[in-house]
Amino acid sequence: MPNAARISVVIPVKDDDTELARCLRALARQTVPADEVIVVDNGSTDASADVARAFGARLVRCEAPGIPAASAAGYDAAEGDLILRLDADCVPDESWTAAMAVAFAARRGVAAFTGAARFIDGPALLRTPLATLYLGTYAAVMIPTLGHLPLFGSNMGLRRAAWLGIRSSVHLDAELHDDMDLAFHLGERGRIRHLSGARMGISMRPFAPGQAFGRRAARGLRTVLVHFPHDFPPVRWTRRLLRGVRRRVAGRRYDTRPSPGLDTRSHR
Template identity: 45%
Template sequence: MSVVIPVRDDADHLRRCLAALEAQTRVPDEVVVVDNGSSDDSAAVAAAAGAVLCSEPERGIARASARGFDTARGDVVVRLDADSVPPPHWIATALALLEDPTVVAVTGPGRPIDAGPLVRAAWPVLYMQPYFVLMRSALARPPLFGSAAAVRRTTWLAVRHRVHRHDPEVHDDVDLSMQLDPAWRVLADRALTVGVSSRPFSSLPSALLRARRAGHTFRVNGRRATPVRRWARRFRVELRRHHAHAWWRSR
């Protein structure tokens, strides 16, 4: 089991994330930190923690994340942000959910750990709930949340050639979510909640940037992002499964 963490100029958060990984009840077999052109001591922090350090000079979180997935050697690849703080049970819970062979990926929401009462109250209503509800409606299944997701390596290998890794404007977790077949099972579970920075609410420009990148990601994915096509694909596959199950039961 590998953990992938893209980072750029985020040494303090990275140090906290790596400490949280060391405290897991199921310690990861490998931690891959992808330095995306940091000018601070992010690389030194990763090296001091014994992480596998990759350098990705091409700027963009989609590029850095894909580089990490390609480098990771585990059968399961966990994707965290540098500001993610997984609770001690997080990895063990993710692996338990993936024991079901029909599940290709699992994910959970984030909760702000460095915000005041107002932001903490608004966070689920204005950010997490809309993200999971709206994206599920568009994708025909739960989306991945980049701060807290675990994906089978075989799943990544099946879609790695389709992700827009060279486009710095894509929302990388939304883009990866769109490459997964709508009929594949992705579980979103509150037990996989991680602590995150409140930076998405730090300013109006920050929130607008995220919204703009989400829209751009839908545009570059074209027909693959069309909700009607995705729901139709899911219903066709589920109908075939139902008929096959009924046939076997009748024998």
Template identity: 45%
Template sequence: MPALIARAVAELGSSVSFNQVLRTVGSSFGTAISGAVIAVNHSADGRPTATGISATFGIGANVCLVVFGDLLAHAVVAGPRSDPAGSSRSSHRRLSRALPAPRAPQRLGWRPMSRISVVVPSYNDARMLEVCLTALATQTRAPDEIIVVDNGSTDDTVEVARAAGARVVSEPRRGVLRATACGFDAAVGDIIGRLDADSRPGPEWTARLEELFSADPTLDAVTGTGAFYGRGPVWHFVGRYLYLGGYFLFMGAAMGHRPVFGSSFALRRPAWRDVRTRIHLDDPRMHDDLDISFALGPEMGVAYDPALTVLVSARPFDTFSGFVRRASWGFHVVAVNWSDIGWLRRLWLSAQGQRRRRARRRVIARSASASLP
């Protein structure tokens, strides 16, 4: 038995990347920490209880064991594999090295989309916005429209946007959800992409959006993740594996499907029209990506694609108070949406909806196969 375990661990090391292991551990303990915060926020006297904290850390440990076991099983069944090579230039060299080669999506006989809009909300981020717009200008598949939403900036955000050829719309009411909604409402594309002003997408970002949505008519939203720049390597590790790893794991469990990440995601236009009826525009403490994720219907398809990973600033970690504020807003979004639809009912609706989506995919795939000569 010890020899079998040693062999499995050795094979695991050759077939599963170090990033996967770190993501597993980071996501699990991120979930445990998030659960401890919930225990604090929801205890009667505002103090954590021993039962609540031990339970939440237990959940994190169990998730870690389950996912690590899954990776171990994959290693034994699949055997060793080689790491993909990444190549790019300038600031995207590090990002491309960290990403796997994009996989060709399963095609269900869908026609390519004709128009892609990209929305970038901005508040006093002129210098970062300039870099983001430069990255969009060098896309292998140019966006059909770039919209910068000025959320009441006092710097030269508007001038920078116009100089880059972007269309500028104004949302004077402060709040990232309001700014995002304003930009999505103004967009004319069949697909509406979303970047932050500090996002630095790779040159294939819009091409990948087109490829993913063209391949699957049941897909309503796609998302990537972020690799951090600025500060130092410790914060890059914390940001990617604890902050974002915990976000995808915990929020996915909270809503019953993958969440989208605000610095890199896209929706179909009909999906946005549907989602817009359920988001909380009157609440200034809403994170746009989280509220939109909760508002996605149970039958909507949401895909995560690592090829959509973008470089993002590590400024969320600049101050402790700023980080705490962002985290508290996240838990506020969860509480508000759970008050609309409870957690267990949300999970049940999501499971039923995804079952119907899989049935639709099978019908479309059979129809596409039958039409082949």
């Protein structure tokens, strides 16, 4: 990929050494290797740090508790033009980084891409329906709330420039969902689009006994409410509508034309 943007992959982790090793093996098989893989150790007591070093990843330590702080530490440390994000228990397809890189090159006006996922463990008969329920419910709730697509932290990418533009606004509260909070802020400044070609396998752990699925839902509600009243849906929709009108009048700020020679028919 000539003149390709530099790619950083960020993986926040806490006590997931076995899953992290599986994830890093999958990243090592990418058809377009990342320029750097950053593992953010959020206070692990297992061998996660040793696993990261063994695979040649760049290890960043984050003492502040919670995924929001760990993810932000990884984005801050990233040196690439594109920052791709997944979790330690994720298994990306071999074309994941390539799909992200091509999409960003083809759509210069897009600030972030988000993809779906499939479950790779748990009862085989439940994998597809539970994945559809899990991600479908998330989208059904968050699209009306945000006025645009949400981000899915297990499969997403954003431009480093976009991150730097919102860095001072994101919340680092451990009881919030970092991807949901990021979508609130990023959607105010740029476009978020779905990328079907970025295929990702994830664990069914959210549905496992003792994983406190209700707590995850409570965190989601808290993430939404922390943005009120500024982002109360009708207020946010109106603000976005007016901003879109101003952009059309003033002309597009970013060049959204596809790059020459790139087939963008599969990207939305």
